Amino acid sequence: MGKVDQSQVGVFVSYVNLLKHSVWTWVEGDLFIPEDWFNEVHAQLRKDLGIPDDLRFKTKIEIGLESLNRVIANGVPFE
Numbered sequence: 001m002g003k004v005d006q007s008q009v010g011v012f013v014s015y016v017n018l019l020k021h022s023v024w025t026w027v028e029g030d031l032f033i034p035e036d037w038f039n040e041v042h043a044q045l046r047k048d049l050g051i052p053d054d055l056r057f058k059t060k061i062e063i064g065l066e067s068l069n070r071v072i073a074n075g076v077p078f079e
Contacts, residue, residue, distance in 0.1 A: 008031060009031070009032040009060075010029050010030065010031055010032060011029060011063040011067060012029035012067075013026070013027055013029065013064070013067045015027045015076060015078075027071055028067040028070055028071050029067065030063050030066075030067060032058075032060050033051070033057065037051075037057075038057045
């Protein structure tokens, strides 16, 4: 379209129960940060935005698996 837009991409785990109460909610999620944001050119931007120094790039799949593991560890039921 000839322009650059700004957006955010998140990875979320949701809980859905349509049988008992017909409810859904997000139970876990994290922001996806593109890999090039972790190079030295963006170091000051990361600092200005409050991104922790120890945070490292993760693919959306890696973020999703970590989120699922946290949900399971916290006892959220699923099938």
